[in-house]
Amino acid sequence: MxxxxxxxxxxxxxxxxxxxxxxKVLFPAGEDGAPEYTKxxxxxxxxxxxxFMLPHLRGxxxxxxxxxxxVDGPRFMQKNTPEHYPxxxxxxxxGKEGGTVRHTVCDDSATLxxxxxxxxxxxxxxxxxxGQVDRPDRMVFDLDPAGDDFEAVREAARLVGELLDxxxxxxxxxxxxxRGLHVVVPLTGRQDFDEVREFARAAAxxxxxxxxxxxxxxxxxxxxxxxxxxxIQRNAYAQTAVAPFTVRARPGAPVATPVSWxxxxxxxxHARRWTIADAVEQARTRPWAGIMNxxxxxxxxxxxxxxxxx
Numbered sequence: 001m002x003x004x005x006x007x008x009x010x011x012x013x014x015x016x017x018x019x020x021x022x023x024k025v026l027f028p029a030g031e032d033g034a035p036e037y038t039k040x041x042x043x044x045x046x047x048x049x050x051x052f053m054l055p056h057l058r059g060x061x062x063x064x065x066x067x068x069x070x071v072d073g074p075r076f077m078q079k080n081t082p083e084h085y086p087x088x089x090x091x092x093x094x095g096k097e098g099g100t101v102r103h104t105v106c107d108d109s110a111t112l113x114x115x116x117x118x119x120x121x122x123x124x125x126x127x128x129x130x131g132q133v134d135r136p137d138r139m140v141f142d143l144d145p146a147g148d149d150f151e152a153v154r155e156a157a158r159l160v161g162e163l164l165d166x167x168x169x170x171x172x173x174x175x176x177x178x179r180g181l182h183v184v185v186p187l188t189g190r191q192d193f194d195e196v197r198e199f200a201r202a203a204a205x206x207x208x209x210x211x212x213x214x215x216x217x218x219x220x221x222x223x224x225x226x227x228x229x230x231x232i233q234r235n236a237y238a239q240t241a242v243a244p245f246t247v248r249a250r251p252g253a254p255v256a257t258p259v260s261w262x263x264x265x266x267x268x269x270h271a272r273r274w275t276i277a278d279a280v281e282q283a284r285t286r287p288w289a290g291i292m293n294x295x296x297x298x299x300x301x302x303x304x305x306x307x308x309x310x
Contacts, residue, residue: 015110034252052283061103124240177248200232
């Protein structure tokens with residue numbers, strides 16, 4: 001329902017959210033035919049995708065990427081939850097060097113709608129939960145190409161997936177909505193961030209050593225050449241990764257979208273394949289069905305990896 005003062009009232013679960021300036025253009029129409037999307041469109045997308053997105057957000061500290069004037073305006077990376085946020089929105093206080101940060105936690109559809117009203121386009125989530133913030137239950141390999149070459153990404157994803165299969169670790173695939181793919185591994189939360197990052201680094205180094213002309217673990221861009229970067233840096237305390245089904249601040253409102261491993265062979269697949277116009281349809285296919293419930297500890301996989309390294 002719309003108000004006469006430039007607001008829209010949205011009922012989401014147990015709460016009513018006022019959406020201010022619903023006609024505000026967040027994604028201008030592009031010369032390449034990319035459609036225009038308003039704040040109201042973002043709200044509608046968040047409401048529709050909530051059943052699929054919330055399981056990946058609940059109980060996790062968030063960093064919010066806000067674009068109050070749309071994607072062409074300034075960007076704000078927001079960690080601390082402002083005092084004016086409604087009391088029903090979740091928060092968690094986590095330690096940082098010299099103090100604490102009170103992160104927003106998104107546990108329900110009303111919070112998703114409120115964050116859309118705040119022009120929080122992209123939700124970046126921690127890989128751990130509020131109960132034990134120092135022990136991740138996700139491990140992420142970020143496949144970052146040197147250019148916008150998706151074939152290199154597709155090839156790297158196959159190699160990462162094959163290695164994880166050999167290590168008997170379940171894995172899931174997600175477009176980033178930008179240029180690459182994420183490979184996500186569900187963990188039991190027994191290991192701390194340092195252990196998980198060291199494992200991810202060792203796995204990435206095995207792959208880079210086997211394919212030195214195509215893959216690299218070099219953190220500095222100048223050392224990578226045209227090789228794809230196997231980025232494991234997100235596996236660290238207070239680091240984040242884009243959440244499944246979140247929108248990216250790029251023309252056309254592309255969405256970070258879970259896909260099945262079978263879809264990797266689809267010639268139409270690319271990092272920005274889905275947008276807020278059709279990502280919910282992809283969500284309904286449940287491409288990650290059952291995978292996130294197959295969490296593993298890294299001990300046995302570490303022994304297998306060590307055997308591979310000789």
